[in-house]
Amino acid sequence: MSARRVILFHGTGATPEACWYPWISERLRARGYLVEVPHHPGINVEPIAEFLPGLLAAHAFDDETILIGHSGGAALLLAVLEHLDVVVPQAILVAGYATPPNDEDEPVLQETYDWHRIRSHVQDLWFLNSVTDMFGCDADHGRAMFDRLGGTLVIRDDDHFVDDTLPLLDRIIPDPA
Structure with missing residues (x-):
């Protein structure tokens, strides 16, 4: 069995150093996770049909991989x-x-989408959306995905989730076994 890993995909135009990405990475590493926050400047720039094969080849995905995406990274x-x-055991789509x-x-x-x-392909699926999202990735979008996929939908008043911390995300991810 491999070690529990988290791969976090940043949003459109962002970097691994943006918003809460460094904070959650540090928190998860302290809890025993291996954390990857790759920089993929092609997210939401290159057409998905061209971008996706390279991304899938660049990362190892297994039954111990938790996926987190923010904004364009969540759509990805x-x-x-x-x-x-x-x-995968868990996927969390933020905004x-x-x-x-x-x-x-x-x-x-x-x-x-199929x-x-x-x-x-995911056991535990979460959607975090906000009623006040400045880019329109709002509660209606979260509800539309939830209606098609089930899982857990959390509606907040947190704009586009761009603060330096996101304590709710830290609570959602279980301690590694």
Whole structure:
């Protein structure tokens, strides 16, 4: 059995040093996780059909891998989960969306999703969305994904979840076994 790992995919135009990513990485490492926060500048820039194969090849996914995505990185997780050949224990989509949240181009989105396949590749699925999201990745988007996939939907009043800390996320992720 491999060690419990977390892979965190940042949002559009972000870096691994943005918002709460360093904070949660430090917290999870202190709890015994191996944490990866790769820099993928192509998230939501390159079309998903071109971007996804390279991303899948660049990372190892197994039954000990927890996935976290924020904003464009959360939208990316839908495609990742659909194309995995393993079941991950947990995926958390923070400020995620499956349809365009605003008038901007969204190359991270697929035209269609196999919702059953996505759900079959994750045991514990969480959506964290806000009623006051400045980019439109709001509670309605969280509800739309929840309605298709089930899991747990948490609605907050936390704008786009860009603070330096996100204590709720630390509480959602269980201690490694």
